[in-house]
Amino acid sequence: MNRPKHEAPEQTDPGQRTRKLRSPLFWAAPIVVVTALMSLLAALYLGSVIDPKGSLRDFPIAVVNQDEGDVAPGSDQRQNIGDQIVDGLVAGVPADKVDLEQVGIAAATSMLDSAEVYGAIVIPSDFTKRLMILAEASVVPGDVEKPVITVYTNPRSGTFGTALVESIATPALATVNEQVGAQLSDQVAAAVGDTPVVGAARLTLSNPIEVLTVQYKPLPDGTGNGLSAFYYALLVILAGFTGAMIVHTLIDGMLGFTPTEFGPRYVHNPTVEISRLQTLLVKWGVMVVLGFLVSGLYLWISHLLSMPLPNALGLWMYGAFAIIAVGVTAMSVLAVFGSAGLIINLIVFIVLGLPSAGGTLPIEATPPFFGWLAGFEPMHQVFLGVRSLLYFGDGGSGALMRSVTMTAIGLLIGLVLGLVVTRLYDRKGFHRGVADQPTPAASETV
Structure with missing residues (x-):
């Protein structure tokens, strides 16, 4: 059956498939990347807690x-x-x-x-x-x-x-x-x-x-003995990080840049004529809506679980701001580095973030490297802000202001990175591609 050029990947001959499967690089690449990433995880996580x-x-x-x-x-x-x-x-x-x-x-x-x-x-x-x-x-x-x-x-x-x-x-x-x-x-x-x-x-x-x-001022019930702030901050980071990955994938699929798989089937929509910068702006817009929505859902769920919320409005506003900042920056990294941006985001927001968060172990009880990371790692900044709003109500002495300032700096970095590089890619002609034969409806293949 003949298929439009944009709907299905070009088929390779059996000989080429055999050569690809016999290539050492084909097998070595995923093994090396995953092994290196897991080794980094083990070194950082264990190294941060074994000798406080x-x-x-x-x-x-x-x-x-x-x-x-x-x-x-x-x-x-x-x-x-x-x-x-x-x-x-x-x-x-x-x-x-x-x-x-x-x-x-x-x-x-x-x-x-x-x-x-x-x-x-x-x-x-x-x-x-x-x-x-x-x-x-x-x-x-x-x-x-x-x-x-x-x-x-x-x-x-x-x-x-x-x-x-x-x-x-x-x-x-x-x-x-x-x-x-x-x-x-x-x-x-x-x-x-x-x-x-x-x-x-x-x-x-x-x-x-x-x-x-x-x-001194014991915590009330429903705070997990002082761990609720850390887990709430982790939820905020995950909402921005994983939310950005999901939005990036879904929008690219709907715009026709990547196929969307459903079990044994996939849909490859006709490619929309849209620049890299315009695509990124669309994703940012979705992330802004998600930030306020998800932050509100977190508060509602926390209330249902009887978690004390002394400053619910402040927590909703800061949570949304942090989710947006993380999501915008993560999307900019994906726009600049492509698929490699997934690994970069994972390292920045999760691999380096968790051991330097200070939520379970004081930063002063970790090796100096993690104290250095805590100076700019997003998870530590978000944890300080969430802890201030959950346990100290008004944010304490400058802790909330520091968190807001650092989150704003992170958002600014993400905005500048995305705007400058995608605009540069568009001006250099590195377009994402245009459908050869655009059609009004998606096509499926088995």
Whole structure:
């Protein structure tokens, strides 16, 4: 049966088919590409998570010393044990791994509210006074309580970040407790002279500080213990990335540039006379509509699943903006690089994006390479914005603005890349092709 030239691929002779199948490159190309891509996945994903403590660097924890000091028993010398504890913490925690930021209580609260720190160690104003009362109570009967140091973890900054704060603060404060206990025991012994100190009192003096670990503003139910922001950000990236791939394929099929397969059949529409730039503009237009639609569907589904949405309008607007930015950029890459753009998009948005997102593991607990990636990788920027809107309501201290700015830069790069290169292709005559015999209807072949 005769077929129009544009409806079916040109048939090859059996000899050419045999030569093609016997070509080493025919078999090697897909094997090499897939093997290289999967190796990159394994190296990046495993390399980012296998040793968080060993990779730890500049992990921010606030230290608040409100201690006003007091006079030691049997002496007129004023002491401030809080200052000594802070000095002990600074000396006992590796400076290259943990960044202990000594701030006031108001600044610490602000930093916790915006996820600038993963936790805070707070020494109260009457800390030394309570220690002195404890020391006196070792020889004078009376009710007494141990002075308390509170370690605040920040669950809104991430579940693993909370665990890291506890793993850092617990041994450091245990060492400080031992040192303060030894100092306090010596002071009491010097003050009472030959008067014996009972065993229970000595035991209390050797371990005089009570350390309380408390969650700062615990997350409500329905947040996946702090993982909902990461998965929502992943959904946003996937909507832009996979949405762009689907829109690109469907529109190219409907415009007649590629066949569309349905099981054992395919439809190859007549090719429409349209430039590369015009085609890209059409795809961008579809992506804009999809951005607002899919972002709204995400919110509706989240509501049905009882996920807290403190700023639903902001999340809808930013989600749509991020989906559009990712989709526009992904389509521009496809327009510039053709089929190879699929692999480029996969590497940029998924392969490099997931391990540098900071959603499951703090960026400060990954190798430095991932910290560098986080400076510009789309998934990290989207995660910061989504986390701000889901957990901090108004976006915290500049986190949302940073996300919006970086997303806008990404969108601008995608727009410029697509407009400039497709226009250049059109001017150079690299047209996508025009049907030799255009017909009004599609044709099928089995």
